[in-house]
Amino acid sequence: MNMKPMDLQELEKRFQEKIDKEIKIEPNDWMPDEYRKTLIRQISQHAHSEIVGMLPEGNWITRAPNLRRKAVLLAKVQDEAGHGLYLYSSVETLGADREATIDDLHSGKAKYSSIFNYPAVTWADIGTIGWLVDGAAIMNQVALCRCSYGPYARGMVKICKEESFHQRQGFESLVTLCNGTPTQKAMAQDAMNRFWWPSLMMFGPSDDESPNSAQSMKWKIKRFSNDELRQSFVDATVPQAEILGLTIPDPNLKWNEETGHYDFSPINWDEFWQVVKGNGPCNKERIEARTKAKEEGMWVREAAMAYAEKRALKKTA
Amino acid sequence: MSNKEWPLWEVFIRSKQGLNHKHVGSLRAPDATLALANARDVYTRRSEGISIWVIESNNVHASDPSDADSLFEPSDTKVYRHPTFYEVPDGIKHM
Numbered sequence: 001m002n003m004k005p006m007d008l009q010e011l012e013k014r015f016q017e018k019i020d021k022e023i024k025i026e027p028n029d030w031m032p033d034e035y036r037k038t039l040i041r042q043i044s045q046h047a048h049s050e051i052v053g054m055l056p057e058g059n060w061i062t063r064a065p066n067l068r069r070k071a072v073l074l075a076k077v078q079d080e081a082g083h084g085l086y087l088y089s090s091v092e093t094l095g096a097d098r099e100a101t102i103d104d105l106h107s108g109k110a111k112y113s114s115i116f117n118y119p120a121v122t123w124a125d126i127g128t129i130g131w132l133v134d135g136a137a138i139m140n141q142v143a144l145c146r147c148s149y150g151p152y153a154r155g156m157v158k159i160c161k162e163e164s165f166h167q168r169q170g171f172e173s174l175v176t177l178c179n180g181t182p183t184q185k186a187m188a189q190d191a192m193n194r195f196w197w198p199s200l201m202m203f204g205p206s207d208d209e210s211p212n213s214a215q216s217m218k219w220k221i222k223r224f225s226n227d228e229l230r231q232s233f234v235d236a237t238v239p240q241a242e243i244l245g246l247t248i249p250d251p252n253l254k255w256n257e258e259t260g261h262y263d264f265s266p267i268n269w270d271e272f273w274q275v276v277k278g279n280g281p282c283n284k285e286r287i288e289a290r291t292k293a294k295e296e297g298m299w300v301r302e303a304a305m306a307y308a309e310k311r312a313l314k315k316t317a
Numbered sequence: 318m319s320n321k322e323w324p325l326w327e328v329f330i331r332s333k334q335g336l337n338h339k340h341v342g343s344l345r346a347p348d349a350t351l352a353l354a355n356a357r358d359v360y361t362r363r364s365e366g367i368s369i370w371v372i373e374s375n376n377v378h379a380s381d382p383s384d385a386d387s388l389f390e391p392s393d394t395k396v397y398r399h400p401t402f403y404e405v406p407d408g409i410k411h412m
Contacts, residue, residue, distance in 0.1 A: 029382045078362070085359050089343040092325065098345065099322060155342070162363070301347075305321055308348035 019220050024150040027093040035219055038212070039149055040094050041110075042221065044101035047087035049113035052105075052286050054080045056120040057129065065123060072169050073126065079166065083159050090151035106291045108278065113137075115198050117280030124177055124184075124191035130170015132192075132199040132237070138163050139233045140203065148220035171240065178244045185245070192241070193249045200264075201272045203230040209269075234262050325374040326352040328359075330366035338370050346371075 006014075011030055018025065025031055054077050061077065064070035088098050104110035115133050120126060141163065144156040177188040204210060204226040216222040224232075234253075241248050252265040274280065323345040329338035341360050346352035352371040361369070380388060396402050405412060 026382070028379065075362075078358075082359050082362060085344060086342055092343065151342075301323065304347040304351065305323060308351075311348065 016218075019148050019218075022220075024153065025148050026150045034215075035221075036094050038216060038219070038221060039152065040091055040096045040101070043087055043091040043094070043152055044096065044104070045111050045113075047084045047091060047101070048105045048110060049116065050080050050084035050087060052112045052116045052290060053133075054084075055286055055289055056116060056118070056282075057126060059120060060123065060126050063123070064126075069173065076130070076166050076169065079162050083162070086155040086158060087152075090149075090155045093151045102290075102294065106287060106294065108287065111276060113202060114272065114275040114280060115202050116286060117275050117282045118194065118198050119282050122187050122191060124174070124187040125195070127170045127173035127177060127188070128191035128195045130166050130168075131174055131240070132170075132195050133202070134163055134166040134170060135237060136199045136202040136233050138167060139229050139236070143223045143229060146220070146223055171244075174244055174246075178246065188244070189246055192246045196249050197268065197271075198275075200230055200234070200267055201275075203227070203233065205269065205272070206267075231261055234264055238262050323347045326356070326371045327374050327377055328352075328356045329370040329372070330356075330360060331368035332366050334367060338368065341365075343374060349373075 012032055058077050061073050064073050092098050141156050141160050145153055147153045174188050177184040207225045207227045210226055250265050254263055256263045325343055326346055327343050328341050330341050331338045344355050344359055346355050356369045356371055
């Protein structure tokens, strides 16, 4: 190289200047190790969430109440697979090994969104997941579209476009249930009761309990804090629940004229940490399903590779 | 038995006739045929394209970002390559 080696401090200073000027960071650009590590962790866990998220919904494909709902659910679950793949592809641009990140999921080293450790026990859960869970995910992901790392930001743009169908189909399905028989409406309310709090937990720990947030904000990986995004979600969702005629399971939820936001009860963080640590209702089942899929599908991968190699050999012979 | 991972492919999509193929991301596949099939499923679920190219990632040669100054800075200084550099008398038309 024709340049004199720059010291680390100088490189870090230039890096932060780029970030401050809103210049995106691309795969081959210099970046601090910690920035790379943070992104690898965040993007791979995001990818795992998409893939594990297929499980509770996939469970309902064969039992959807009619062909239209079934086609929609199939398309949605296929989208989640696609989203996982965009994200694994962007984590590979950081030099991470895709299969190693997946093995970290299976060993329990890597986490995924806790929400997918709750079961989808009724058909109303599917609508509720689309409305609340995808709604919360959109709130997070829209903010990530402006992330400083180019490949992640571009993936998010594509994901957000597709995700909005997920939320709308869920809401539509709930409108149908809520305008149906009293039993159907009760089923929707029951799903709401179970998914409301876990959906709020999707935004992660409170700002004062989230030690890595400040650095991520400085690097513009994150644009808004967990609590800010959670508040936006509550503000957006309460009027939607009113239209459905569903009650949000929080006696302290009320509009605050002064702040211009809804006040809500404190979150049960013990439950959140229990589920993160692996003690949620479905943690074990989810990881077993993913591990089984990899192990039992391995022969297909190997056969495809062997076939490709054999064909390549024939061509050169 | 092969324990090798499937190679990485870069995917390019032509969104409609008359436009360039544009890079959209990457994926893993054992060969070009399956890379195309996977690219169709992963990147064109909503009429994003009418044509796909896949190129094995290790066949892509890229310029080094740290060379960007020496490669691209010279063109910034040559303002006379742009029509706005030149003054023409008022009233001149079609120029």
